[in-house]
Amino acid sequence: MQQTVLIIDDEPDIRELLDITITRMGLQTIAVGNVRDAIHALQSDASISLCLTDIKLPDGSGLEIVRHIQASSRCPAVAVLTAYGSTEIAVDALKAGAFDFINKPVSVAQLRSLVKTALKLTGRETAVDGSNNTRLLGETSCIVKLREQIIKLSRSQAPVYISGESGSGKEVVARLIHANGPRSDAPFVPVNCGAIPSELVESEFFGHAKGSFTGAYDHKEGLFEAANGGTLFLDEVADLPLNMQVKLLRAIQEKAIRRIGSNQEIPVDVRILSATHRDLAKAVAAEHFRSDLFYRINVIEVPVPSLRDRSTDIPLLAKFMLDKIGREWDITPPSMSDDALSTLCKYAFPGNVRELENIIERAATLCENNTITAKDLSLPSISTTATSGANSTNALSEISHMEAAKGDMETYLANIEMKIITDALEVNRWNKTESAKMLGVTFRQFRYKLKKYKLDD
Numbered sequence: 001m002q003q004t005v006l007i008i009d010d011e012p013d014i015r016e017l018l019d020i021t022i023t024r025m026g027l028q029t030i031a032v033g034n035v036r037d038a039i040h041a042l043q044s045d046a047s048i049s050l051c052l053t054d055i056k057l058p059d060g061s062g063l064e065i066v067r068h069i070q071a072s073s074r075c076p077a078v079a080v081l082t083a084y085g086s087t088e089i090a091v092d093a094l095k096a097g098a099f100d101f102i103n104k105p106v107s108v109a110q111l112r113s114l115v116k117t118a119l120k121l122t123g124r125e126t127a128v129d130g131s132n133n134t135r136l137l138g139e140t141s142c143i144v145k146l147r148e149q150i151i152k153l154s155r156s157q158a159p160v161y162i163s164g165e166s167g168s169g170k171e172v173v174a175r176l177i178h179a180n181g182p183r184s185d186a187p188f189v190p191v192n193c194g195a196i197p198s199e200l201v202e203s204e205f206f207g208h209a210k211g212s213f214t215g216a217y218d219h220k221e222g223l224f225e226a227a228n229g230g231t232l233f234l235d236e237v238a239d240l241p242l243n244m245q246v247k248l249l250r251a252i253q254e255k256a257i258r259r260i261g262s263n264q265e266i267p268v269d270v271r272i273l274s275a276t277h278r279d280l281a282k283a284v285a286a287e288h289f290r291s292d293l294f295y296r297i298n299v300i301e302v303p304v305p306s307l308r309d310r311s312t313d314i315p316l317l318a319k320f321m322l323d324k325i326g327r328e329w330d331i332t333p334p335s336m337s338d339d340a341l342s343t344l345c346k347y348a349f350p351g352n353v354r355e356l357e358n359i360i361e362r363a364a365t366l367c368e369n370n371t372i373t374a375k376d377l378s379l380p381s382i383s384t385t386a387t388s389g390a391n392s393t394n395a396l397s398e399i400s401h402m403e404a405a406k407g408d409m410e411t412y413l414a415n416i417e418m419k420i421i422t423d424a425l426e427v428n429r430w431n432k433t434e435s436a437k438m439l440g441v442t443f444r445q446f447r448y449k450l451k452k453y454k455l456d457d
Contacts, residue, residue: 003119004028004045008038008053008065009081014106018052021108022115035060039068042076050118051078052102055089063093070097077118077155081106094299100157103255110255113229113269120182121155135169135353136176137320138313142305146173149302154180159252159297162275164304167354170275171235173304178231183271186230191223194239201244203260206251212261224257224268234274237297238283242290249293272297307349307356314345317353321360322372329448334364336372343374358413365445418453421446425455 005027007018015031022029030045032038035057042048042065051069053062062080069078077099082090090101099118102110136147153160154177162170171190178188196204207222223232234240240248251257252272256265274297283289307314318336326333340363349355363376420439428434436446450456 002028002047003049004030004047005115006038006041006045006048006051006053006076007031008033008035008051008057008062010034010054010056010058014054014081014104017106018111021111025112025115027115027119034058035062035064038065042069042072046074049076050099050115051076052081053078054081055083055093063089063096066093066096066098077121079114079118091295091299094156094158097156098158099155107267109267110269117157117182117269133172133176135172137317138310139316140305140310140313142310143313146302146304150176150180153177153300153302156300157271158299159272159274161280161298161301162273162304163280163301164275164277165306165350165352166277167352168304168306169353170277170304171233173302174231174233174273174275177273178233178271181271183230187227188231188233189223189227190233190235192235194236198241198244201241202247205244205248206257207259209259209261212259219259222257222259224251224270225266227270228268229270231271231273234272234297236276236278237274238276238278238280238289242288245290245293249290249296252296307352311345314356315341317356318344318360321357322364325361325364329364329444331442331444332370334367334370334372337374339374340372340377343377343379347379365441414453417449418455421449421453421455
């Protein structure tokens, strides 16, 4: 069956422009001018795969069409056309279930891109499999709900704000939204906004023209261009400087960027996903984050649960991690004693799943007789566990903030471990067998560390 696009707009000139453009793409079209005729077409024509609707119509709103489609058993993608100044209404449409929106006057290039992306959803079966991904592995209700949200959000182009503590798996969620959506064949470009020096942020995002500043020896494309057609993931978005927030907002709204030193606008088709471990609403209240950008990227919020909120998943996660270590180290996976498992389940995990992974890996390296005991876990004092009610919750909050203030603890510890390994190799003239003996680990474990830190060349 040939796919059909339903065009809904009360302006004949725009209907004609949309009709001609879409017909030239080899698609059938139905063009109507009001809500009543649109709903009739949706009910009578099963070949409709996409609707393009104006927001303001003579007998109602395009939102009515979005809601009608969402309530029906057959759900073609629906995108809204918005005039200048009606972006807030377009955001409401995205929340109601619209696939995307496009600003008037309509650019032919943007229209073609939107139609191609939307039609990729037709007949697409989406299911998030957590079995191969640690941070989405689990059977608790909050994880099941999160997987369901990812399925729904992957069928939209709405900006998504992913909230959650450090180490809970926010980037994993972003990658799965991208991988299960119509942009899965295009790039997924993650960027840690807090890791870019403030003087280089604009150049990193938008690129620069040759000679635009000292050191600009050639043209450079920015992250928006690199992600064109795909997804740009803004991790730790709260760390963006205020002056950059203004420029980011404009790029998102206009769907176009301008390289530093250039007057030429470059259209970009990018889905924005963002995340931070901070409370973004509080950052807005403190005037550290622009409210207009907050409402633009926070169309839909997805909270990622902490490991404390799904502690019954810990045994399943631990087994998964041990099996993974067995495969990567080419050894029989270590087992975990009952007291070790019990101790893990009582621990609060301020670093969430990432911390659990580090603890399991360290214990697997240090354990004897291929069995991990509670002693091998080397966990902090019981005072940091989630067993003392509200007081422990406050303590955990303080620990999380301390962890964030001190920077990336995981990277800090990894650098220490890498230096110890490098020093051992230097002492033993890069004899790997002797170096492993010096550090008291098996050769297989040592080989794994060399591979992890890219020291095996």
